[in-house]
Structure formats: C-alpha cells, structure tokens
Amino acid sequence: MFWAKEQECIQRDDLKNLQLLRLKETITRVYNHVPFYKKRLDSVGLSPEKISSLEDLKEIPFTTKDDIREHYPYGLFAEPMKKIVRIHASSGTTGKPTVVGYTKNDLNTWSELVARVIVAAGGNENDIAQVAFGYGLFTGAFGLHYGLEKIGATVVPTSSGNTEKQIMLMKDFETTLLVSTPSYALYMAEVAQEMGIKKCDLKLRLGLFGAEGSTEEMRNELEQRWGIIATENYGMSELIGPGVSGECMVKNGMHIAEDHFIPEIIDPETGKVLDWGEKGELVITTITKEGFPLLRYRTKDITWLNNDPCNCGRTLARMAKVQGRSDDMLIIKGVNVFPSQIESVLIGTEHIGPHYQMIVRKKGYVDTLEVLVELTDGRMLEKFSELENLERTIKHKLYTVLGLDAKVKLVEPKTIQRSTGKARRVIDLRN
Numbered sequence: 001m002f003w004a005k006e007q008e009c010i011q012r013d014d015l016k017n018l019q020l021l022r023l024k025e026t027i028t029r030v031y032n033h034v035p036f037y038k039k040r041l042d043s044v045g046l047s048p049e050k051i052s053s054l055e056d057l058k059e060i061p062f063t064t065k066d067d068i069r070e071h072y073p074y075g076l077f078a079e080p081m082k083k084i085v086r087i088h089a090s091s092g093t094t095g096k097p098t099v100v101g102y103t104k105n106d107l108n109t110w111s112e113l114v115a116r117v118i119v120a121a122g123g124n125e126n127d128i129a130q131v132a133f134g135y136g137l138f139t140g141a142f143g144l145h146y147g148l149e150k151i152g153a154t155v156v157p158t159s160s161g162n163t164e165k166q167i168m169l170m171k172d173f174e175t176t177l178l179v180s181t182p183s184y185a186l187y188m189a190e191v192a193q194e195m196g197i198k199k200c201d202l203k204l205r206l207g208l209f210g211a212e213g214s215t216e217e218m219r220n221e222l223e224q225r226w227g228i229i230a231t232e233n234y235g236m237s238e239l240i241g242p243g244v245s246g247e248c249m250v251k252n253g254m255h256i257a258e259d260h261f262i263p264e265i266i267d268p269e270t271g272k273v274l275d276w277g278e279k280g281e282l283v284i285t286t287i288t289k290e291g292f293p294l295l296r297y298r299t300k301d302i303t304w305l306n307n308d309p310c311n312c313g314r315t316l317a318r319m320a321k322v323q324g325r326s327d328d329m330l331i332i333k334g335v336n337v338f339p340s341q342i343e344s345v346l347i348g349t350e351h352i353g354p355h356y357q358m359i360v361r362k363k364g365y366v367d368t369l370e371v372l373v374e375l376t377d378g379r380m381l382e383k384f385s386e387l388e389n390l391e392r393t394i395k396h397k398l399y400t401v402l403g404l405d406a407k408v409k410l411v412e413p414k415t416i417q418r419s420t421g422k423a424r425r426v427i428d429l430r431n
C-alpha cells in the first residue's frame, strides 16, 4: 500500500532531476533570506546560479547543531515570523534547545510525509491509533498525530506517561495501532502484564516505533509481547520531525523521502563523502522546507544507505537501522562501544529482562564499564551459583561482541528506571 505512489516509486533519473530543481530553489531561498548561509556559500565561492548538478552539493560546507545553537532561537529561519505558524524544539538535555519553525506549507509537507510512513508500515483509515509520545515541543506526537489524521485513522492522543490509564484506554478504546518509543512500548507491555491484561484482551495489531534506536532483538521482543507487527521510523526535529524515513512491510531498512531530503553518508572524522553501502554519519539536505531549510546537516547518526530495489515496489533508498550516534558512541579503553551492541547481547538471554543501563567510570587512568541487567525473577538473587553462572555467561558474550571486559551486575526486577520517552541507557561518570 502506498500513500503517494507516484513519488514513492519514482524512477531514479526523474528523482535526480527533481532533486536538482528543488536543491536550486532551496539554495536560492537560503542565500537570499539567511545571512548565515549567504556568508557560508560566499566563503566557498558558491551562489545559487553556480549550482548546475547534484555533485555541486559536495562543495557546500556542512551545517551543525552548533550553528543552529549559535543562531538561537530564530536566526536560521528563512521566512519572517508572520509566516511561521508552528515552533518545535529538540529534546536537548543540556543548554538551550534547537528551535525549528514551520510555515503552513511545511506543516502540510510534514503530515504528507508522516502519512507515507504510516501507510508504508501498514496503517490505514480503520486504525484506532494511540499516540503515546509526549505532546509538546517534541515533534514526535504532533508529527504522528497529523499524519494519522491525514490518512483518516482515529487518533487517540494519550501522550506519554500515566501508563496504567494508557493501557486501560488501549483496551476500552480498542486501539489497533500504537505510536511510541520502543523502550516505552516495552515498559507498557510490562505494566499491562502486571494489570493482568493479555494480548488477546486487546485489539492491538501494529506498532510504529521511533525517536530512539532499537535492535532487531528488541523488535522481536515487542512483537512477541504485544502480538503485533513492530515497525520503525526515523526523523529529527531539525529536519522536520518524524517522516524522514520509515520501514515498509518488508522491514528491511527505512525508505527515505528522497524527494524532500537528499541523504549523504560521510566519514565522521574526515567529512569525506562515502559510497552507497558504506557505514558513516548521515548528512541531510532539506529541499522542500520553507521555514527552516538546512544544507548538509550533520545528523550524527551512524547508518548506511541501500539503493537496491525493495520488494514493496518503492524506489526510494533505504537507510539501515541507526547504529548509534557518533556522539553517544563511547570510547572505553580505546574500544568503540555503542549501546545497541550491548542490547543485542542482552535481549534474548535467558533469565534477564530487556532493560539495561551502562555505567562508565574512570579508575585512575583506566576506563571501566559496568552493565546493569535486570533479572526476570528476583528469587534468582538467592541462588548464588546460578547467579554467578549467568553473570559469567553475559560477561563472556559481551567480551565476544565488544572485545572488552565489562563488569556485569544483575539486579532485581523493575529496579532500572523506566522511561516514557527516550530511554537513557548510558551514564558516563568520567567527567
């Protein structure tokens, strides 16, 4: 099923022509309306009329989150405030947030793109869709909300938190589609179980999960616990919010809306553009946004692109699951560690639950990694030899995957903090 078949199945040559046309429009827009971009483009001798092919994109300097911060709050907007009808901001944990603005057309583009993601995942007008993302400056809830309305689904805007009520409503309202982060969906499953609610008491059939990373193991866990098809989608407030890419029913990579975003993969160290299939940092140029266009924005997300034909018929390239963010990649004793690697080891190991936390410390000059893992049955804590065996098994598996000695601490069920939004897996105490 398609929401915008013509665009989603566009021939590559036509796509390239469209991208070039839209790129030129975007460059003209920012050159004329955003002093920051005029200066940047002038500094490398570029101006709108000099852009004649998509290859010219490579000459444009990258834009970073710091650039956005330095122009807080509205300095990179390409339209006057009277044309801006909505503001969102990123969920930055420190300092000022990054602020983004939408014109009326941007909001329309956004809901179209999210509608594509929902339909590609198997959502339709018959769905009763519970949006368990937090409503507010975060783009997740509003993004999915308007996309769901666009396709004609029934939206239940529960927002995040108040988990027991959330589940009661899910049952009473006969929710068929759940929108949340994967970690919150997992927590909700746990609470549903405690409430004595079984899969067969619910009508849930489809999950649209995003806003944070998750592994295939996590997907399996979610599919089993809820008895649903779990799909993933990706986005970022700076780029538009959710709607940048999403999985089709083949569930093998997320199709990027390339008619609105030009993706590149670069080496995060050198900035060199890499080939299709090579792993690196995703860089995105928006080519239809009016309020807040971005040229070659460094997302920090590590992934790779796949341009092979997909069985669903979409021609739009797919991006692989995000492997981690280049800035939450931990370097422990010189070894690169992503939380996703740890997750793939833990989920699926017997006697332990899918919740975990990594604590990094510095002892003298040496980094240490401790992984807290929850037991599924607290009684195990009294069985010393079994406990020891389990710890040893996990330690060994972690060593095989990371090449690093980690301390494993098994803790009582439900003692690791649950999140109703993006999970915080890493606690780095080194600085």
Ligand code: DLL
Binding pocket: 090, 091, 138, 139, 140, 141, 143, 209, 210, 211, 212, 213, 214, 232, 233, 234, 235, 236, 237, 238, 241, 242, 243, 299, 301, 321, 322, 325
């Ligand atoms: O998380 C937008 C969004 C909302 C996407 C709902 C999908 C669903 P931000 O709060 O700006 O925007 O955070 C963006 O979240 O750079 C990634 O690191 C991470 N992220 C988003 N989706 C995924 C995903 C929204 N599917 C940052 N896998 C991004 C891994 C993801 N990471």
